[in-house]
Amino acid sequence: MKRIFSLVTTLFLLGGAAQADQISSTGDLGLVVERAKGALLLVDQSEHAAVDRIEGLGDLSHASLVYSPDQRFAYVFGRDGGLSKVDIIERKVVKRVLQGGNSIGGAISDDGKLVAVSNYEPGGVRVFDADTLEMVADIPTASKTIGLVDAPGRKFVFSLWDDGETWIADFSSGKVDITKVKGMGENPYDALITEDGRTYITGLFGEDGLTALDLWAEKPEAIRVLPNYGRGLKDLPVYKMPHLEGWAKAGQEFVLPAVGHHQVLWIDSVTLKETGRTDTYGQPVFAMARPDGRYVWVNFAHPLNDTIQVIDTLTKQVVHEFKPGPAVLHMEFTPRGHEVWISVRDAGAVMIYDTRTFEKLGEIQADKPSGIFFTARAHKTGL
Template sequence: MMLKVLALTVLAALPAAAAEDLRGTGDLGLIVEREAGSLLVVDRSERAAIGRIEGLGDLSHASLVYSPDERFAYVFGRDGGLTKVDILTRAIVRRVVQGGNSIGGAISDDGRLIAVANYEPGGVKVFDAETLDLVADVPMGSKTVGIADVPGSRFAVATWDTGEVWILDHSQDPAQPVITRLEGIGANPYDALLTGDGRTYIVGLFGEKGLTAIDLWQDPPQVTRFLPDYGKNQPDLPVYKMPHLQGWTLADGVFALPAVGLHQLLWVDAEGLTEIARTDLAGQPVFALARPDKREVWVNFAPPDNDKVQVVDVLTQQVTDTLTPGKGVLHMEFAPRGREVWLSVRDENRVEIRDTRSREVLGEIEARAPSGIFFTDRAHRTGL
């Protein structure tokens, strides 16, 4: 009798237990622990770390992209390592050392190709997303920056040494991309971004004033230089960390861009590519990220101001808040619908979670010298 009851209980419990073991990945994320060469797996709903994946090599300046099913991540390490990790089993699936020194990568819109931009040996290498086998090797005679996934199995990338933009089209034959090479983009592109609609590729220049926009809807792509004179009459301030262009965004038909060598945010009309306003900031901006509802832009800074974050109102272009989360705020990542923001505070070995409206601290997660924070919703966004 007793046994029977027990057996029934076990049976009844089985399907429930199985369901308990299953889980979605939509509220998960990965945090780069740059010195330890590991990734912290985090759960946004729990505001907690749920595991760690180790053995990824040198992760300084590491970034990653997600597979379309939000289960796998492809991690681009400084040491040229390309690592595919499974966030559910928290294990390395595959790892190849594909170059001497890489700076970032992208996943094609069909999820089949992974492209890596390299400082050493330069150029771009493209891999099969399933196997990490090399599919195409495209030398460019330069360090490459700002690689992005353009719709239609294409990638765009800028060349630091030669001031060009290359568009690789893998749609016909992945191994033999059709290459569109745009010369004379400007001196020393240091990063680039692709707008969320995949239309405009914007290149930031370090070697001269101004930026370059490329309209990818035109055939051939149309190149426009803009803000050629910004800061011309002001002495350049030293740049102790290069700004990142990913995440500048269109808020209300307007781009908010971090200036280089000026402690300012530049507001540019997206249609005419003309400057409409400037906001004075606490330091050299690194990331200027629009909150997902586009109502505010959050900015972090290069040393020595990297303990601060400033919040700028999109309607008034005024700084509304200056927060001091702690020493070495390297990155910010918003929850997909913008309710909270996660901040990595490198020198204090923690990630701070704040409410984006009240600015109140909601939680904190221990992490080893954290840098980039990546939530899985990135899997479904172009240009990240």
């Protein structure tokens, strides 16, 4: 009996070892968009290195992506309307569909079963099965759609550039139920949702100010935030649209780039009242909070896009400024915030810095890098 037990145990252990050989960890990985090549560079955070390149993803000039809950698959939204499912363990494109003419971002449902794509052409939002990429819903809007995010309860929220509305698409019943909120303002251009899924905020391009929704309300209504914040200031040419995303919340405040002004705006996340402004080196594009919320890192639009400023959230003052190189496009913090990775397009590199000492720790060569996306995003609402 002991010999039989020993044999069974040995076979079980050998089988387990065989399975272990097939398992790959994904939590330390990320993808960098190489916009000129239509490729993704797979990077390892701990090694500060590129480990592979995945090609054949079409036009990635304004690409973004989201991850499946297990962090294995990335869903890539290309400017050519392409939706691509990428396996980062097997390091290949699993499937690719051209679902529109010009897509501008996407989201994945909280259960990981649905992937939604926001379109400029033909407008509207299309929703796909995450496993097969078969379309399960087409939501026409007759407008460019922007600011698409996931919300708790198998919902997607997005805004209409042309009509100044925000729509909430609820898939919890198995079919889509649409709630339309009017009066959001002129030309909403991007949006964020808080990590708890409660507050959705759109920035407005056609007028000063922002608009918020309380998604916990039985009937969400538009709440105007900072109307006329630019009054008395001269509008500057907008060379690149600012971005609002969930990482722009630091502590109890939102930190948002102003449109057409060299400022970031501070807003209390509960009262939605202004708490301050910080003058910046240029027109901010991303205002990104380190994961602990202690500092906000800001990059800028052309022609001042070689510079990063770091702002202390306690004093709202710039405490550090440096120049990584020409055309800083994006930043991504490691999950606990000890490093920041910065894509410097015209230097052909991703540069890595210690977020406390500001020491440069490494550099990875990349072909016209733009967006950087670590797999930890898989577990965050709105990312």
